[in-house]
Amino acid sequence: MTDHMIANLTMPISPYLPVGSILAWETPYQTEEIATLARNGAELFYISMGTGTGTRLLTPGYGAPGGAQVLDLPLSTLVDRPTLVLRIEKGADQEITAAEVANALREYPGWTNEALMLNTGWGDGSRWESLGEQYTLHSPYLTVEAADLLAEQMSEHGTDLLLTDCAYLDQASRYARNEWAALAPWLRPPWPSPQAQAYVRHYGRDKVAADWPATLRVTREASVVAGLVGTQILTSAWVRVTILPMFIEQVAEAPCTVVAEMA
Numbered sequence: 001m002t003d004h005m006i007a008n009l010t011m012p013i014s015p016y017l018p019v020g021s022i023l024a025w026e027t028p029y030q031t032e033e034i035a036t037l038a039r040n041g042a043e044l045f046y047i048s049m050g051t052g053t054g055t056r057l058l059t060p061g062y063g064a065p066g067g068a069q070v071l072d073l074p075l076s077t078l079v080d081r082p083t084l085v086l087r088i089e090k091g092a093d094q095e096i097t098a099a100e101v102a103n104a105l106r107e108y109p110g111w112t113n114e115a116l117m118l119n120t121g122w123g124d125g126s127r128w129e130s131l132g133e134q135y136t137l138h139s140p141y142l143t144v145e146a147a148d149l150l151a152e153q154m155s156e157h158g159t160d161l162l163l164t165d166c167a168y169l170d171q172a173s174r175y176a177r178n179e180w181a182a183l184a185p186w187l188r189p190p191w192p193s194p195q196a197q198a199y200v201r202h203y204g205r206d207k208v209a210a211d212w213p214a215t216l217r218v219t220r221e222a223s224v225v226a227g228l229v230g231t232q233i234l235t236s237a238w239v240r241v242t243i244l245p246m247f248i249e250q251v252a253e254a255p256c257t258v259v260a261e262m263a
Helices: 098-106 127-131 133-137 144-156 176-181 194-201 205-211 213-218
Strands: 005-008 030-035 044-048 056-058 081-087 115-119 161-164 223-226 238-245 253-262
Touching: 056 238, 081 098, 081 161, 098 144, 115 238, 127 133, 133 176, 144 213, 161 238, 176 205, 205 213
Parallel strands: 081 115, 115 161, 161 223
Antiparallel strands: 005 253, 030 044, 056 223, 056 253, 081 238, 238 253
């Protein structure tokens, strides 16, 4: 019998979670007691959070009219997927370039149909806990050229799934970051505050295109899982990955659980 190691690569959803609580359209994870053991004999909670909380799955419907929603994806594309892990070490605010992606892929000329995982080391350990909001704001990210190359290579090799430990594929530095996230927390109350709603009303197509070019490029034809953690445990270039998103109708983004199996 062959021993297998199974690793959970999912960011635990908890109060003050930095991924999914900073941008104007994001709603931080919060809970409120409905019933308690002492008072009612059972524990019940009201939970609120946005679809972009923590480790999450984005589908082609994220930026493309008529694109697949979360419930449109066949389970065969999400369960027990052979995955090629590309380790491209990156630190805070560092970009992943097209040349680095090309060099990493060049080491595996025979890959086809597998999912791809970009493992930068940003999700190693508990950095997301110690850095708080800085974890999201200073995550590594893809250049537009790297996103174009990835999308082209994935299409050419028949793969429809990209995973990464980056908090987002983009840095969103032109508008969302400078106009909203750079403000003091008490000056940017989260969605659905009037301030957040007013900002989103003025955050039009041009700003979205400028802030999220890599995300929009890759999700045009493929699904993306962002916000992986604990990826330092993946010592092999080949793993099998299972992604289980929250089963929510009519959304193209949802929190998900990601586990990897290594032989």
